[in-house]
Amino acid sequence: xxxxxxxxxxxxxxxxxxxxxxxxxxxxxxxxxxxxxxxxxxxxxxxxxxxxxxxxxxxxxxxxxxxxxxxxxxxxxxxxxxxxxxxxxxxxxxxxxxxxxxxxxxxxxxxxxxxxxxxxxxxxxxxxxxxxxxxxxxxxxxxxxxxxxxxxxxxxxxxxxxxxxxxxxxxxxxxxxxxxxxxxxxxxxxxxxxxxxxxxxxxxxxxxxxxxxxxxxxxxxxxxxxxxxxxxxxxxxxxxxxxxxxxxxxxxxxxxxxxxxxxxxxxxxxxxxxxxxxxxxxxxxxxxxxxxxxxxxxxxxxxxxxxxxxxxxxxxxxxxxxxxxxxxxxxxxxxxxxxxxxxxxxxxxxxxxxxxxxxxxxxxxxxxxxxxxxxxxxxxxxxxxxxxxxxxxxxxxxxxxxxxxxxxxxxxxxxxxxxxxxxxxxxxxxxxxxxxxxxxxxxxxxxxxxxxxxxxxxxxxxxx
Amino acid sequence: xxxxxxxxxxxxxxxxxxxxxxxxxxxxxxxxxxxxxxxxxxxxxxxxxxxxxxxxxxxxxxxxxxxxxxxxxxxxxxxxxxxxxxxxxxxxxxxxxxxxxxxxxxxxxxxxxxxxxxxxxxxxxxxxxxxxxxxxxxxxxxxxxxxxxxxxxxxxxxxxxxxxxxxxxxxxxxxxxxxxxxxxxxxxxxxxxxxxxx
Ligand code: SF4
Numbered sequence: 001x002x003x004x005x006x007x008x009x010x011x012x013x014x015x016x017x018x019x020x021x022x023x024x025x026x027x028x029x030x031x032x033x034x035x036x037x038x039x040x041x042x043x044x045x046x047x048x049x050x051x052x053x054x055x056x057x058x059x060x061x062x063x064x065x066x067x068x069x070x071x072x073x074x075x076x077x078x079x080x081x082x083x084x085x086x087x088x089x090x091x092x093x094x095x096x097x098x099x100x101x102x103x104x105x106x107x108x109x110x111x112x113x114x115x116x117x118x119x120x121x122x123x124x125x126x127x128x129x130x131x132x133x134x135x136x137x138x139x140x141x142x143x144x145x146x147x148x149x150x151x152x153x154x155x156x157x158x159x160x161x162x163x164x165x166x167x168x169x170x171x172x173x174x175x176x177x178x179x180x181x182x183x184x185x186x187x188x189x190x191x192x193x194x195x196x197x198x199x200x201x202x203x204x205x206x207x208x209x210x211x212x213x214x215x216x217x218x219x220x221x222x223x224x225x226x227x228x229x230x231x232x233x234x235x236x237x238x239x240x241x242x243x244x245x246x247x248x249x250x251x252x253x254x255x256x257x258x259x260x261x262x263x264x265x266x267x268x269x270x271x272x273x274x275x276x277x278x279x280x281x282x283x284x285x286x287x288x289x290x291x292x293x294x295x296x297x298x299x300x301x302x303x304x305x306x307x308x309x310x311x312x313x314x315x316x317x318x319x320x321x322x323x324x325x326x327x328x329x330x331x332x333x334x335x336x337x338x339x340x341x342x343x344x345x346x347x348x349x350x351x352x353x354x355x356x357x358x359x360x361x362x363x364x365x366x367x368x369x370x371x372x373x374x375x376x377x378x379x380x381x382x383x384x385x386x387x388x389x390x391x392x393x394x395x396x397x398x399x400x401x402x403x404x405x406x407x408x409x410x411x412x413x414x415x416x417x418x419x420x421x422x423x424x425x426x427x428x429x430x431x432x433x434x435x436x437x438x439x440x441x442x443x444x445x446x447x448x449x450x451x452x453x454x455x456x457x458x459x460x461x462x463x464x
Numbered sequence: 465x466x467x468x469x470x471x472x473x474x475x476x477x478x479x480x481x482x483x484x485x486x487x488x489x490x491x492x493x494x495x496x497x498x499x500x501x502x503x504x505x506x507x508x509x510x511x512x513x514x515x516x517x518x519x520x521x522x523x524x525x526x527x528x529x530x531x532x533x534x535x536x537x538x539x540x541x542x543x544x545x546x547x548x549x550x551x552x553x554x555x556x557x558x559x560x561x562x563x564x565x566x567x568x569x570x571x572x573x574x575x576x577x578x579x580x581x582x583x584x585x586x587x588x589x590x591x592x593x594x595x596x597x598x599x600x601x602x603x604x605x606x607x608x609x610x611x612x613x614x615x616x617x618x619x620x621x622x623x624x625x626x627x628x629x630x631x632x633x634x635x636x637x638x639x640x641x642x643x644x645x646x647x648x649x650x651x652x653x654x655x656x657x658x659x660x661x662x
Contacts, residue, residue: 012660013660015649015652015653015656016649016652018631019630020629020630020631021629021630021631021632022629022631022632024646024649024653026653026656026657026660028660035496035497035548036496036547036548036549038498038499038500039499039500039501039549042499042500042501043643047643047647049647052650052653052654053657063496064496064497076497078497078498079497081497081499082497082499085499127547127548127549128546128547129545129546129547129571131547143546143547143571144547144571144574145547145548145549145552145571145574145575145578146549146550146575147549147575147578147579147641147642147643148574148578148642150643151642151643151646154643154646154647155643155646155647155650155653156653156657157646157653158642159631159642159645159646160574161629163570193484193541193544194484194540194541194544194567194569197541197567197568197569197570198570227541227544227569227570229570229571293484293486293544315481315482315483316482316483316484316539319482409488409493409546410493410494411493411494411496411497418516428486428488428545428546430486430488430489430545431488431489431511432488432489432492432511433488433493436492436494436511436516437511437516
């Protein structure tokens with residue numbers, strides 16, 4: 001039978017299939033963080049069992065950590081408790097723990113690939129929906145709830161029905177100023193936030209093969225925003241080169257064996273998908289969102305659609321614009337903004353900082369803008385310094401914070417104040433996502449940079 | 465851990481005809497700091513329920529005394545966004561045992577079933593019927609029958625079947641969870657692990 005990439009990885013991990021029920025799926029690697037794990041560990045305690053495969057489990061602190069003064073004790077008591085709980089749980093169960101201050105610390109989906117934990121053909125889960133990021137390497141990676149975290153800790157398996165399969169094909173060439181983030185926001189704007197629900201997506205076409213690994217991660221990361229269980233891209237030479245030599249990647253004979261397996265990881269000619277979509281890469285503009293879900297995005301030069309044109313959701317659409325205090329038909333270019341957030345597992349990697357610095361180089365941060373630049377990990381932070389990017393940023397009036405999820409979900413102090421507008425490179429513009437009453441505009445690092453130096457939404461192409 | 469059994473639920477409902485209700489609305493991230501599963505119901509829909517001075521926002525449905533019950537009825541694409549199970553916990557802790565919508569986000573649906581809250585997906589027209597009926601009479605009751613897999617609007621007798629996979633159905637009917645099942649096949653899992661390349 002002809003198989004898709006997804007079939008190959010999924011089927012090779014099924015321990016058993018229940019009749020009219022889910023599959024028992026074996027999980028190769030499990031990433032754990034402080035927020036969605038404590039109750040799972042409590043469950044283990046109640047059942048009086050240990051983590052079955054600590055060597056397949058990795059723990060980091062990222063969601064509620066501060067992004068300044070990380071060497072000091074965490075002030076917020078509840079956050080402090082959660083961090084301590086993770087440290088203790090990791091110790092009790094002999095799980096590698098990369099907490100605050102550890103050189104490998106960073107956002108869970110940034111460090112997985114950095115240290116070779118993320119591998120082609122693997123099944124990877126984490127109690128965070130953007131686990132889909134790891135699909136960039138040809139792995140099946142998806143977010144799970146805390147009950148499932150407990151399942152994986154205790155049995156290294158979860159029980160899930162095999163999702164349907166979707167392929168999104170994009171060919172053509174991207175115009176200047178169009179980044180992987182724009183490609184993803186474009187796809188979501190076409191698919192809507194529920195268009196891929198129930199499906200696992202494979203991205204295919206020259207747009208993706210030409211993308212860097214970082215770019216592929218950005219695209220796969222955002223798969224969940226159209227409702228998909230996850231997204232993946234077939235591994236190629238670029239993937240293998242990225243992984244080679246990383247700490248947890250296979251070495252020696254194991255590497256040779258792994259490569260044999262990895263090279264089989266692509267969709268067979270003629271394999272079937274439940275749904276298939278085609279888009280033209282040359283039609284994509286730098287994107288911007290104007291509403292309160294990631295599907296409410298458009299090309300930056302366009303106007304906000306009319307409520308009555310919005311597909312079936314007239315009332316919800318109106319409510320959303322009302323929250324943003326925007327009107328139908330408005331143009332986004334020229335709208336004043338207050339904050340800029342560069343970071344998150346969507347756009348907190350070195351390539352994103354390179355892009356941002358390209359525009360701010362030789363310019364100055366606008367006085368009315370507060371900018372939070374948060375690297376995805378210490379490794380990214382180091383690269384920013386080593387490559388001279390920090391200097392460019394400092395000269396332009398920007399400061400660099402310490403790694404973490406930060407304003408992506410605003411669990412720590414990095415909260416956008418009520419009513420303020422933030423151009424964010426993160427992944428969700430839900431009401432209050434970046435702090436109660438905050439208004440989020442999702443965009444690429446280039447659009448964020450253009451906004452940071454002008455104080456308003458601006459077309460980044462003018463600065464390139 | 466095993467949870468309450470779910471068989472037949474007969475209750476008034478809380479209607480929320482809003483689309484794309486995401487998990488950040490159900491429970492904002494700043495309330496995810498607990499290390500125990502306790503008290504999440506207080507912060508269910510926190511920012512829709514209370515203003516910045518912590519005063520109840522009058523026209524939000526949870527603050528409307530006319531509506532109460534164990535069933536939450538939401539608009540299309542309910543539970544999108546984050547994988548936080550805290551969203552399902554908050555719904556459970558507030559007192560809901562069932563959520564009805566015309567469409568659910570995947571992770572949220574799984575999370576609900578894993579803690580014993582039944583997500584019931586019905587056709588958009590049927591969802592509209594429920595909203596209309598409750599609009600006419602806030603005391604209108606809905607019957608959710610898991611063994612026979614249907615929902616009924618009691619006043620009109622209007623019924624709709626719903627889908628659920630058999631394994632999950634058995635779990636909910638008996639209050640079993642997946643971990644019980646998986647622990648029972650542990651040796652098979654350990655054997656299997658030897659064949660995976662990692
Ligand atoms: S950066 Fe945001 S999306 Fe990514 S892991 Fe952190 S909270 Fe989740």
